[in-house]
Amino acid sequence: MNSIEENLKHILKTVPKEVTLVAVSKTKPVSDLLEAYQAGQRIFGENKIQEMTQKWEEMPKDISWHMIGHVQTNKVKFMAPYVDTIHAVDSFKLLKEVNKQAIKNDRTINCLLQIKIAQEESKFGLNNEEVIDLLNSQEVKSLTNINITGLMGMATFTDNKEQIKNEFNNIKSLFEILKTDHPTLKTLSIGMSGDYQFAIESGSTMVRIGSSIFGERNYSH
């Protein structure tokens, strides 16, 4: 097995410079994160607030922490003191809570709106109409301590490459349309270990890669 540093170097060779790499370290021990940190990685993604907070406490403080999992409103307060970006925002209620907790901490928190691009029923996210309504809502515009910086999506878990490419192309089209009225949208967070090359071809600006850096996880999240 390759080391984490070797895996990271390999990934970085295949990811263009303008695409941001989020190293998804969920379920992995702090020693693994430190190895990636020592190889230069500064952006880490986690999907459980408690686990992320514990790692934030133990790790060096010049790291950007990205919450990539589904977030319950009542948990926002635990990450508000330090989280950089929340990837899976899919309701006004959640945006309002992130704003409230950001104000309490005298911070601004970046939010990506999760778009439902997969066929699977289980995937969270907004449809096209809902994301347009959210972005145009006066209430959302009045939230002072959040920045809606882009969109996030997860393709269907399938071997059908054409389907994955279609789903990524759909979110890229939506992103381009929305950007004309909302120039603060800069980030398109699509692509994981199995599909990030397709995501980059479709115009991803941020990939979230876990198992190709840290190895397979023992249990899935």
Ligand SMILES: *Cc1c(COP(=O)(O)O)cnc(C)c1O
């Ligand atoms: C786990 C996870 C990833 C990374 O998955 P890998 O297949 O290990 O690269 C990316 N995005 C989200 C939302 C995840 O939950």
